[in-house]
Amino acid sequence: MEEYVKRQHLDQSGTLFQQNKRLTEASYAVSLLIAQQKKPHTVGETLIKPCALKMARILLGEEAEKKFNKISLSNNTVQRRIADLSSDIKEQKEFLFCRSLERNTRAVDVMEKVTEFFDHEELNWHNLCGVCNNGTPAMLGAKSGFQYVLEQVIKIVNYVKSSALKSRLFKQLCTEMDSEHKNLLYYTKKLENWKRKAEEGNFTMFESLSEVTINEPLDPGVAKDVMTHLSCLREKFLQYFPEIGxxxxxxxxxxxxxxxxxxxxxxxxxxxxxxxxxxxxxxxxxxxxxxxxxxxxxxxxxxxxxLLPFVTTYLCESGFSTLVQLKTRARNRLECEADLRCALSTTEPRISKLVQKIQENISH
Structure with missing residues (x-):
C-alpha cells in the first residue's frame, strides 16, 4: 500500500498519472453506457469486462489484456460512477430531480415532493412554463384524468398535422421507437370517406360487417344506424380536434x-x-x-x-417506460434517480471534468 501511495504522487506529466487518468475515463464511459442501456450495475464486472479481456487477449495480446484488467467495473464502482455522471448532468440543468412517493400517489403527494424540491433549490414558480403527467385518475380525479389526456391528444394531433415537416419528423420518431403505426391521420377526413362509402352501400372498411353483406344487402335500418353513428363520431372529433387556424x-x-x-x-x-x-x-x-x-x-x-400547443407527453411516457426497465423485481430496492437521469438525459456528462477531479483528490 505504501508503494502504491508513493506512485500516486507522481507529477501530472508522469506516465503512471496519465495511465490512471485513462483507466478512470474508461470506467466512466462504460458506466454511462450501462446506465443508458438500463442494465444492472453488475453487468460491468460479470459480462462487459470479461468480454473485453477476451477480445484484448485474442486481438492484441497478453499485455493489452493486463491493461484492460486494470479498468475498475465492479458493482460499487459503477454505482459511484453513475452517481457522479448524474450529478454532473444535474449541474447542467437537465432532469433536475426524481423522487419516490413513499406512501400515497395522490396529486397532493406529488405536489408536496415538487414543492420541497423547488424550496430546496430556491427555484421560482413563475418560471414554470408547463406541466405534464400521465393523466391517471389518481393524479387528476376519475373524470378529469381522461379529460386531461384527451385534451393533450387533441393538441398533439393538431400540432403534428400543422405542417409537412412536423408530419415527417413524427414519422421518423415513430420509426425510431419501433412503433407499429407511423402515420397520424386526420380522422375527420377518414370518417367523411367512410360515410360516403356507407351511403353508397359499400362497407368494406368494416371487415366483420363486410363479410355479412357479401351474399345479401345490409338491412336498411342497420345501414341507417351505421351512417348516423359515423355522423355523430365525426361531430365529436371536430369538437375535440378543431383545426388550427x-x-x-x-x-x-x-x-x-x-x-x-x-x-x-x-x-x-x-x-x-x-x-x-x-x-x-x-x-x-x-x-x-x-x-x-x-x-x-x-x-x-x-x-x-x-405557438406551443401542448406540453409533450413523450418525455413523461418514456420516463415511465425507463423506470419499468430499471426497477425490476430483481432490483426493487434500487434508488433509481441517478440511473434515470443518465438514461433519459440528452446532455452529455463532462467525463473529463470528473476524471480530473478524482485525479486531484488522489494527488492530495
Missing part, C-alpha cells in the same frame, strides 16, 4: 408578414413591438424557424407560448 400557422412561419389585426387581442401590442425590433428581424433572417423561436423566449415569451 391559418393565422397561427402564418405567425409561426413568418411573424413579420402577419397583420396585427389577425392575431388575438392579448398579443397585438407585443406583436407590434416584435415586428419593429430590427434585432429580431436580423436573427430571423439568419436562422431557421426551429432555431429562431427558442432564441425569442427571453424577449417575447407570450408570442412563443401561443
Amino acid at each position: 391559418r393565422e397561427e400557422l402564418a405567425l409561426m412561419r413568418n411573424p413579420f408578414l402577419v397583420k396585427v389585426n389577425d392575431v388575438q387581442d392579448d398579443l397585438q401590442d407585443q406583436l407590434i413591438e416584435f415586428q419593429n425590433d430590427s434585432g429580431c428581424r436580423d436573427v430571423f433572417e439568419a436562422s431557421s424557424i426551429s432555431e429562431f423561436w427558442p432564441k425569442m423566449m427571453g424577449s417575447y415569451p407570450n408570442i412563443l407560448w401561443k
Whole structure:
C-alpha cells in the first residue's frame, strides 16, 4: 500500500498519472453506457469486462489484456460512477430531480415532493412554463384524468398535422421507437370517406360487417344506424380536434408578414413591438424557424407560448417506460434517480471534468 501511495504522487506529466487518468475515463464511459442501456450495475464486472479481456487477449495480446484488467467495473464502482455522471448532468440543468412517493400517489403527494424540491433549490414558480403527467385518475380525479389526456391528444394531433415537416419528423420518431403505426391521420377526413362509402352501400372498411353483406344487402335500418353513428363520431372529433387556424400557422412561419389585426387581442401590442425590433428581424433572417423561436423566449415569451400547443407527453411516457426497465423485481430496492437521469438525459456528462477531479483528490 505504501508503494502504491508513493506512485500516486507522481507529477501530472508522469506516465503512471496519465495511465490512471485513462483507466478512470474508461470506467466512466462504460458506466454511462450501462446506465443508458438500463442494465444492472453488475453487468460491468460479470459480462462487459470479461468480454473485453477476451477480445484484448485474442486481438492484441497478453499485455493489452493486463491493461484492460486494470479498468475498475465492479458493482460499487459503477454505482459511484453513475452517481457522479448524474450529478454532473444535474449541474447542467437537465432532469433536475426524481423522487419516490413513499406512501400515497395522490396529486397532493406529488405536489408536496415538487414543492420541497423547488424550496430546496430556491427555484421560482413563475418560471414554470408547463406541466405534464400521465393523466391517471389518481393524479387528476376519475373524470378529469381522461379529460386531461384527451385534451393533450387533441393538441398533439393538431400540432403534428400543422405542417409537412412536423408530419415527417413524427414519422421518423415513430420509426425510431419501433412503433407499429407511423402515420397520424386526420380522422375527420377518414370518417367523411367512410360515410360516403356507407351511403353508397359499400362497407368494406368494416371487415366483420363486410363479410355479412357479401351474399345479401345490409338491412336498411342497420345501414341507417351505421351512417348516423359515423355522423355523430365525426361531430365529436371536430369538437375535440378543431383545426388550427391559418393565422397561427402564418405567425409561426413568418411573424413579420402577419397583420396585427389577425392575431388575438392579448398579443397585438407585443406583436407590434416584435415586428419593429430590427434585432429580431436580423436573427430571423439568419436562422431557421426551429432555431429562431427558442432564441425569442427571453424577449417575447407570450408570442412563443401561443405557438406551443401542448406540453409533450413523450418525455413523461418514456420516463415511465425507463423506470419499468430499471426497477425490476430483481432490483426493487434500487434508488433509481441517478440511473434515470443518465438514461433519459440528452446532455452529455463532462467525463473529463470528473476524471480530473478524482485525479486531484488522489494527488492530495
